[in-house]
Amino acid sequence: MTWLADTRTSYDTVAESYAAWAADALDTRPYVRATMAVFAAQADGPVLDAGCGPGHFTAHLASLGLDASGIDLSPAMIDLARRSYPELRFDVGSMTDLPVADASVAGVLAFFSLIHVPDAEVPVVLGHFRRVLRPGGRVVIGYHVGEGTRLKTEGYGGHPMRVNVHLRQPAHLARWLRNAGFQVDADWRLNPEAEVPQGILFASRPA
Incomplete structure (x- = not known):
């Protein structure tokens, strides 16, 4: 898939x-820390940081007492994560074909990692999340609230990028979650007055 290669x-x-x-x-965003605390309090077992990037959220979850591991599409990100947090497990992989055993984790964190996944592939990703979760397991999804898609051609440090950033409405994402077999438990907004607010959905796989 071209979008996967570009990402x-x-x-x-x-x-x-x-x-x-x-x-x-995490130091400058107290509501993000609160999200992680809620996730950690509800997860009864190992958790997966899906789209972990350089591993800072994975490490924070571990500091809260969780058996946390991370997976990311980018080998360079995984190299950074492994160097920074050698005590934790990080693997290269795609959320569209998640290399994780069935019913093996108690929680999945997907913090702003679905924003580059096209609409047609989101149900596939959520199906994998449900597959790897134990009954009663939790998923937390961070996303950009809005409509439409923007092409991002320049990123962090001014480097070239070519990724689509998909903005989504909470009701739409919640419907995808329900269709994948999840129960939606909570719906938060961060920076609701911003041009592009952020949203967080908490959901669970029924026991």
């Missing part, structure tokens, strides 16, 4: 700059 190449290109940009995300 992989783009994030390989910006990996170092992205890691520097995201280094203080």
